[in-house]
Amino acid sequence: MLFLVRVVIVVQFYSGIKPLKTHQGNKDMNGQKRLKRIVIYANDIQLITGKKYKGALGLLKRIKRSLNKSEDSLVTIDEFCIYTGIDREEIEHLLQD
Numbered sequence: 574m575l576f577l578v579r580v581v582i583v584v585q586f587y588s589g590i591k592p593l594k595t596h597q598g599n600k601d602m603n604g605q606k607r608l609k610r611i612v613i614y615a616n617d618i619q620l621i622t623g624k625k626y627k628g629a630l631g632l633l634k635r636i637k638r639s640l641n642k643s644e645d646s647l648v649t650i651d652e653f654c655i656y657t658g659i660d661r662e663e664i665e666h667l668l669q670d
Contacts, residue, residue, distance in 0.1 A: 611649050615630045618632055621667055635656075
């Protein structure tokens with residue numbers, strides 16, 4: 574096993590391949606801050622509420638209708654939270670990419 578690790582390190586050194594970086598928090602692979610997602614989808618609503626997909630789509634439609642948005646517009650997480658009365662902090666960990 575140790576021999577294999579040495580071979581990989583030597584191959585990486587001589588071929589110029591950089592070792593993979595790992596994700597750390599809300600930063601991307603280059604250390605830059607990643608943007609947090611602001612849009613919520615029916616699959617997210619399924620995960621949060623336990624509704625079936627069609628029920629989640631229906632809830633999205635009701636939110637759009639109450640906000641006077643067109644059918645093809647997007648609903649933000651904040652709009653969803655205001656409509657449902659759920660705190661954003663309660664669902665943020667569920668919406669990790």
